């Protein structure tokens with residue numbers, strides 16, 4: 259195109275003074291030049307914006323960036339890997355921001371492209387009619403997130419182990435992580451396996467494992483295998499017993515913990531100080547959840563301090579995953595007749611703080627205890643508030659339990675059957691993982 263044009267120009271410039279046709283083509287030439295200048299200008303604007311975006315995330319004044327940072331296309335892997343991004347993570351609170359609809363970049367994967375997604379949270383496959391809930395991007399107030407890059411994340415996880423430890427919410431997040439990275443791995447080199455206590459995603463190509471370890475209270479409890487499926491039993495915990503679980507965590511490079519939902523059932527929890535669960539009832543006593551939550555988290559941080567090499571392993575704690583079980587929490591006209599089953603949009607009115615009944619005191623205890631470690635730093639993934647806005651993102655009627663979907667009759671009884679605890683995938687947990695990935699990618 260360009261060559262043709264310049265050829266045309268040399269041929270015609272000779273005759274320019276002689277013919278009217280030549281005059282017209284010289285106007286044409288001017289027009290071409292104007293168009294090209296315009297295009298260059300627009301390209302410049304685009305690159306400048308990209309530069310702003312990258313600069314913002316790195317927490318730099320963009321003017322100080324060397325030229326090679328201007329274009330994302332020119333940005334080499336090494337530059338993206340720069341340790342300096344850690345500074346940005348400290349400067350910019352990525353957990354404070356808002357949800358914006360972004361159909362270009364989200365969802366990060368398609369439900370039916372992830373062979374590892376279990377039916378449990380595959381809402382579209384299970385008949386959920388709306389899909390807007392998949393298309394929200396988290397926009398921090400003071401910086402912008404880089405676009406999620408599965409290859410880069412896997413490169414950082416090469417030869418390493420990432421482990422999620424906790425309850426079914428964390429299983430939800432682990433599934434999300436597997437789906438986020440799996441499409442970039444060649445088929446035949448990735449496997450999923452399950453044991454009673456663990457689910458393990460393994461890729462030969464990167465020699466990486468991304469696993470989930472079931473321990474809803476972190477310490478030993480009667481909710482551990484083989485009893486875990488018996489959800490009706492009242493939980494009993496052994497608040498000082500963690501090493502039986504902990505020995506399975508020691509060789510991970512990234513440990514991501516959570517524990518919350520199981521604590522919120524009652525104001526007291528049964529505690530077993532010694533013996534075993536086979537003989538529990540006589541010897542257990544009930545203690546207030548706040549006292550026990552703190553004791554358990556202290557057992558956990560003590561274990562970390564004694565068993566984790568901070569030079570090798572990064573430790574994270576995910577804050578509470580909220581529920582949406584009373585429509586009156588977000589709908590001023592609503593009496594508390596509904597749960598989350600009719601919700602198709604996040605709470606977008608940010609003018610007053612959201613209160614959907616998250617237990618703030620448990621959160622405060624978790625913040626305090628995770629801050630109190632000395633040798634091992636625990637990064638607090640503060641995802642609660644951003645998730646509180648997401649009344650639209652739960653599985654509600656479209657999760658499957660023990661392999662079966664809700665019947666039409668059950669759907670008439672949302673009080674009993676709508677699941678406003680877990681989250682559809684693709685969906686909200688993908689954002690939690692985008693944020694977690696920032697920390698993993700930026701680790702020195």
Ligand SMILES: *[C@@H]1O[C@H](CO)[C@@H](O)[C@H](O)[C@H]1NC(C)=O
Pocket residue numbers: 353354355625638640643644
């Ligand atoms: C978590 O984020 C929320 C929302 O921005 C903020 O209000 C809260 O102070 C943060 N908590 C911690 C412990 O950082």
Ligand SMILES: *[C@@H]1O[C@H](CO)[C@@H](O)[C@H](O)[C@H]1NC(C)=O
Pocket residue numbers: 417418419465
């Ligand atoms: C895979 O990673 C492990 C550490 O997780 C390492 O010990 C092992 O040598 C690696 N194997 C290969 C083939 O690179």
Ligand SMILES: *[C@@H]1O[C@H](CO)[C@@H](O)[C@H](O)[C@H]1NC(C)=O
Pocket residue numbers: 536537540
């Ligand atoms: C249960 O506990 C009691 C009292 O400590 C003990 O005598 C009994 O042998 C235990 N039973 C089992 C099955 O462990």
Ligand SMILES: *[C@@H]1O[C@H](CO)[C@@H](O)[C@H](O)[C@H]1NC(C)=O
Pocket residue numbers: 567568569
């Ligand atoms: C971690 O590395 C630093 C610097 O190399 C070293 O001084 C420190 O002793 C190491 N800590 C542990 C627990 O190995």
Ligand SMILES: *[C@@H]1O[C@H](CO)[C@@H](O)[C@H](O)[C@H]1NC(C)=O
Pocket residue numbers: 607608609610
């Ligand atoms: C947002 O909430 C505030 C306080 O409840 C209310 O006064 C305002 O009208 C709401 N705005 C919109 C756009 O709904």
Ligand SMILES: *[C@@H]1O[C@H](CO)[C@@H](O)[C@H](O)[C@H]1NC(C)=O
Pocket residue numbers: 619622623626
């Ligand atoms: C958390 O720590 C702060 C400051 O030390 C203290 O005032 C607060 O009472 C603690 N909160 C809980 C729930 O322990």
